Structures are given as C-alpha cells and as structure tokens.
Amino acid sequence: MKKIIILLLFATANLQAQDDKAFDVGEWFKFRIHYGLVNAGYATLEIKEATKNGKKVFHAVGNGYTTGMTKFFFKVNDDYQSYFDKKTGQPYQFVRKINEGGYTKNQEGFFNQSANNVLVKDYKKNTEKTISVPENVQDIVSSFYFLRNHPTIDKLKVGESIVIDMFFDDETTKFKLKFMGREVLKTKFGKVNTMIFRPYVQAGRVFKEEESLTVWISDDENRIPMRIKASLAVGSLKADLDGYKGLIHPFKIIADK
Numbered sequence: 001m002k003k004i005i006i007l008l009l010f011a012t013a014n015l016q017a018q019d020d021k022a023f024d025v026g027e028w029f030k031f032r033i034h035y036g037l038v039n040a041g042y043a044t045l046e047i048k049e050a051t052k053n054g055k056k057v058f059h060a061v062g063n064g065y066t067t068g069m070t071k072f073f074f075k076v077n078d079d080y081q082s083y084f085d086k087k088t089g090q091p092y093q094f095v096r097k098i099n100e101g102g103y104t105k106n107q108e109g110f111f112n113q114s115a116n117n118v119l120v121k122d123y124k125k126n127t128e129k130t131i132s133v134p135e136n137v138q139d140i141v142s143s144f145y146f147l148r149n150h151p152t153i154d155k156l157k158v159g160e161s162i163v164i165d166m167f168f169d170d171e172t173t174k175f176k177l178k179f180m181g182r183e184v185l186k187t188k189f190g191k192v193n194t195m196i197f198r199p200y201v202q203a204g205r206v207f208k209e210e211e212s213l214t215v216w217i218s219d220d221e222n223r224i225p226m227r228i229k230a231s232l233a234v235g236s237l238k239a240d241l242d243g244y245k246g247l248i249h250p251f252k253i254i255a256d257k
Contacts, residue, residue, distance in 0.1 A: 022148040022223045025049045025058070026246035029224070031239045033064075041066040041076060043239065045144075047246075050083055052092045057083050060141050074101045082141035089146045094139040094167075109139065109167070118167060133172050137165045143175060148223040154195065176200040185216050185226055187241065190253040193219040194226055221249035 028046045032039065043064040050059035064078040081095035094109045106123040116135060121128045138146050143166050147153060150162055156179035166175040180196040194216040212231040218224040224244065230237040244251070 020149075020221075021248070022221060023047055023145060024246075024248045027248070028243075028245045029241060030243035031225075031228075032242040033237065033239045035070070035237055038070060039068060040070045040237075042242070047145075052083055056086065057092060058086055058145070059083050060145060062141055076100050080141050082139050084139075084142040084145065089138075089142065089149065090136065091139045091142040094141065111137070111139075113137075120170060129170075131167075131170060133167055134165045137167050137172055140166060140168045144225075147177060148217075153223065154219065180214070182219060183216065184254065187226055189241075189251070191255040192226060192253055195219045218252070220252040222247050222251060224251070 025047055029044065031043045031045075033041045033043060041064065043062065045060065045062045048059040048061060050057055060082045062078075062080040064076060064080075066074060066076045077099045079095065079097040082091055083093040084091040090113050091111050093111065094107075096105055096107045096109075098105045104124060108121045108123070110119045110121075111133075112118070113135075116137075117130050117132050118137075119128060119130050143164060146164065147162065153162065156162070158179060158181050161176050161178040163174055163176045165172050176199070178198045178200065180198050183194050183196055185192050185194045195218075197215045197217060199213045199215060214229045215225060216227040218226055224241065224247075226241050228237075228239040
C-alpha cells in the first residue's frame with residue numbers, strides 16, 4: 001500500500017522559462033499517509049543539486065516508510081531518486097531501491113536521450129539491458145517535477161488532460177493527467193486554493209478502476225501536492241502534506257486554520 005502513494009506522489013510535472021519555474025534546490029516536502037483511519041507512514045521528497053558529465057543538475061530524492069504498528073504488518077522502506085536537467089527537465093539517471101513487505105528491487109537506469117534508450121542495471125539480479133524509449137521520456141520521479149512546470153497545467157479546462165511518456169518497470173507507458181476542476185481545500189496550514197487532477201491508472205489487482213486516484217495541487221506558482229486519495233481494491237489511502245520548506249514562491253493560504 002505504501003508503494004502506491006510513493007508512486008502517486010512521484011508521478012503527479014516542456015518546461016517554462018527558468019524564471020518561472022515552480023521549484024529549486026532546497027525544496028522539501030513531507031507527507032503523512034493514512035490507510036483508512038490508521039496512520040500508516042510518511043513520505044519525503046527533496047530537491048538537491050548534483051553534477052553529471054561536468055554539468056549541474058537537479059537531484060530529486062524521495063523516501064517512503066511505514067511507522068508504528070503498520071511496519072510490523074507490512075514494513076516499507078523505499079528510495080526513489082532522479083537526476084534531471086535543470087533547463088529541459090530530461091532525466092539522466094534514476095535510482096530505485098525498495099523493500100515492500102519483503103518484495104525488493106535495486107535498480108539504476110541511465111538515459112541516452114540522443115539515442116532514445118535507457119540502460120537498466122539490476123543489482124539484485126546482476127543483469128543489465130538497454131531498452132528503447134520515445135523522445136522526451138521521463139522517469140517516475142522526474143515526471144512529478146516536469147508536470148509541475150508544465151506551461152499549461154494551470155490553464156486547462158475541466159475535462160482536458162496532459163499526457164507524457166513515463167518509463168517505469170522496464171517499459172514506457174502513457175501517463176495521463178485529467179483536470180477535474182478547482183476547490184478550496186482545508187489543510188493543517190489553513191485553507192488553500194487547489195486544482196484537482198485525476199491520474200489514469202491500470203485497473204485490476206490494486207485499484208478499483210482507472211479513475212481511482214484524485215490529486216489536489218496548490219493553485220499557485222509552487223504547484224504543491226496537497227492531498228492524494230486512492231480507492232483500492234481493499235480499503236482506501238490518503239496522503240496529506242505534513243511539512244515543507246525551501247519554496248521559491250510564497251505559499252498562498254487564503255484563511256487560517
């Protein structure tokens with residue numbers, strides 16, 4: 001269950017001019033995750049800086065973990081990372097190290113955007129393979145930031161969608177984000193104007209149907225993920241923003257708590 005929220009948080013951003021970006025180095029989010037009425041765990045997401053091929057790039061680091069009694073029933077410790085270009089948003093490398101109730105993965109992927117492929121190294125299986133991908137493909141973490149900076153994300157009409165190519169689990173899928181409208185959301189920080197989106201997911205073992213997910217994003221220059229709800233085959237999950245720092249724009253709260 002924790003894996004689902006981590007993916008949602010990562011998967012919910014053509015980049016604008018550098019001066020209009022929604023984030024920068026130093027931004028940090030913490031999310032509190034509930035499974036039904038139970039506080040199941042937390043997820044954090046942070047933007048750092050790194051050097052790739054002699055060039056300064058963004059280094060996004062996401063971690064998710066279960067807490068309290070939940071970790072005794074289903075222990076989760078996930079590490080998702082992405083290195084992506086500061087101007088184009090294109091990823092150079094991803095890292096995926098997860099342990100979800102005993103299910104583990106330890107992979108790195110290296111993108112060659114000019115050749116349209118990605119070299120995936122699996123350290124658990126001691127294998128590597130090169131997989132063809134389309135132009136401008138994103139990994140699951142870089143997608144989050146790519147969409148936050150999308151030039152039309154705050155100009156969509158109800159029912160319109162943004163579609164990107166996202167590489168995950170050794171294949172590329174079309175990730176579709178549908179705009180559902182706007183809402184004033186009550187949060188621990190106060191009331192916040194938000195945009196509501198519905199990511200399309202694959203129905204089946206985990207989710208009830210394709211439109212089982214709903215995401216609330218702050219309707220300001222930061223485009224912060226404020227809340228995620230997921231209707232699962234068994235029960236439901238909710239993640240709420242619990243803490244933040246390093247925003248490059250004022251966080252617009254329209255009323256106190």
